[in-house]
Ligand SMILES: CC(=O)N[C@H]1[C@@H](OP(=O)(O)O)O[C@H](CO)[C@@H](O)[C@@H]1O
């Protein structure tokens with residue numbers, strides 16, 4: 001109690017205004033975060049006690065600028081914090097800096113959640129390369145230690161590494177331990193084995209990676225070294241010169257549809273950008289007409305689903321396996337059409353936010369999910385894992401069937417199933433392109449995107465908008481949806497929706513149409529309706 005009391009005194013609550021615990025946890029300017037870290041240390045301790053397992057605390061603001069930071073909790077299987085606990089996180093942060101008030105709330109929660117004072121707690125803490133990160137991590141650590149919690153200090157890590165590390169500690173199948181060397185060995189060995197299984201004498205073209213001047217640059221050097229005999233990886237924006245996420249990184253490339261600074265695009269046929277904490281990935285290249293072309297999250301869904309359904313067919317397992325793609329309303333309509341009608345793979349649409357995609361993907365034996373912004377992964381059910389193992393070892397099957405099953409089995413090891421992992425996704429993408437004999441141009445030509453436009457609208461109260469049907473329709477305020485329907489009906493192949501952002505104080509408008517001019521026009525018309533009905 002005394003230690004916690006002095007910590008509250010040392011880092012007093014600096015503001016009553018803060019964004020709630022959302023998809024990305026808490027995010028704000030780094031200088032107003034210290035007091036929040038005390039409460040996170042407490043919350044993580046309680047979560048660990050309830051789950052009787054290790055939980056994670058990741059300090060990062062992902063693609064946001066260096067001056068920002070953030071924090072989020074990771075649950076024992078490496079997944080995002082359970083949604084009911086987001087409420088406790090918010091309540092803890094609304095409490096005053098009074099040790100008695102805070103302690104009363106902690107005791108109430110302990111009774112409610114049946115936590116005994118002597119229950120053990122263990123937390124793994126990691127952070128990205130922001131200057132503010134070590135201090136924020138030390139505050140979480142001190143708050144948790146004040147409650148006798150054991151700390152594993154992982155220091156610098158990518159977000160997906162910490163998710164995976166937490167899963168390892170809680171899973172006996174994964175030896176209950178994590179080392180960075182084991183992690184990159186696992187990914188790189190799977191990559192090499194998939195190449196060895198292929199009787200091709202092709203070689204890889206060099207890959208240029210824009211690492212957003214973030215933590216990914218440091219971690220990618222391991223992969224570059226291990227795979228040096230297979231693929232040449234050149235890392236740009238590695239933090240030696242530029243600023244974190246400044247005119248570079250996956251978010252910049254996707255939003256501005258522009259090449260990142262600091263990468264000699266013309267020297268490469270394949271380039272990609274990751275974001276500041278290495279959980280998003282976007283590929284890009286210059287096409288024959290000298291146009292800058294990007295391959296976003298929708299394209300990864302298509303590529304991964306294509307590869308996995310093809311291998312399931314070759315292994316004669318396709319009819320026994322439920323494979324599906326999970327998207328949000330921001331997925332380009334043409335990608336959805338292509339997956340359903342050409343690839344004959346089912347598609348589910350869920351609200352924005354990785355936790356929703358991840359949750360839905362668990363419904364499938366092979367659940368592939370990506371947000372259009374490049375965050376995503378693949379989940380494989382235990383049943384699917386047993387099936388492919390059995391098929392790969394079944395002497396009654398043909399060699400081709402066994403090989404395909406073995407390829408799926410190996411591919412599973414190339415994936416970080418806990419969360420989108422840009423480094424794992426790069427290796428998976430490279431291997432699929434290699435095995436299917438594709439380059440970026442051919443991959444892009446699977447289908448043409450419908451032109452689209454996204455707008456941000458500043459409103460007085462964005463919570464006035466309520467949505468249903470995976471955020472594709474509004475039920476409040478009155479008449480908004482009717483007005484949107486009326487506008488959309490004037491555009492052939494038009495599609496549009498509005499929703500309040502969960503990370504910014506704005507309403508997002510999305511519109512799609514046959515031409516860019518029409519998509520822009522539709523978006524602006526809807527923006528006006530939003531302004532009229534909300535402000
Ligand atoms: C349209 C869009 O890109 N939305 C992003 C953004 O959420 P909003 O609720 O739209 O602000 O940030 C989320 C967290 O990073 C990310 O999961 C999501 O995809």
Ligand SMILES: [Mg+2]
Nearest residue numbers: 062275277279
């Ligand atoms: Mg990120």
